[in-house]
Amino acid sequence: MTNEKKGIPPYNDLIGNILSNDANQGRIDHLEGAGKPLSKEYLSGDTFQHFQRIAKDAGYKPYWLKLQHEIRDELIEISTNQKEVEPRELSKRIKKINKKIGTYNRNCPPPFLKGKVSVETINQAFEYWQ
Template identity: 60%
Template sequence: MSDGNSMPPYNDLIGDILKSHAKEGGMENLKGQGKPLPKEYFSGDTYQHFQRIAKDAGYKPHWLKLQHEIRDELHAISRLQAENIGVDLQNRVIGLNQKIDEHNKHCPPPMLKGRVTVESIERAKEFWK
């Protein structure tokens, strides 16, 4: 029986992922390899550093990718509506609203957006620029 003072074994998930990636050769020829990190990476908040490094690496959060997809879909629906093409716009709007719901689950609170209807497509395009 164990005593109450023992700690559970330390599990470094990120470290394990990086080691696995390195074994597969994924850490070779990285951009900036062998160069010193900029001094700004060592000052300020750790979270801000993560955001800056992720942005520099081209990472986009899931909600931002969804935002771009929603914007593009709004423009596509608007074009179909303007051209009076016999497409079921209501089904496309239903799918679009599912993406909006997913976006709202992951985005920062100030970025929350409302659902759209076939009638509100043109107004919604302004909110999703």
């Protein structure tokens, strides 16, 4: 009995399909480094570490890191203007930040998890998020 008859869809290699379509259309003929051998460093070690190094060199930032910077900037802004903001508005902004912190915690590596903030802990949180 085939997988399709069992209700399992056929295997679909999305990245492979994209690459073969681009190759057929000549889009990858003139890429930087085409035709040159790969360095020995590239072929040794952990593939994920290589990906991280290449992504970092290309200027890529993970979503959770961008979110961390947004949260930090908002905490700086709130901490410096805390006395000028009415309590109701401050509460709304902290609620918004806590929502971002929840998203951050779902996306970051476990060692980087952070707790929610409150009006009482905003100044300590500001220092913690730097």
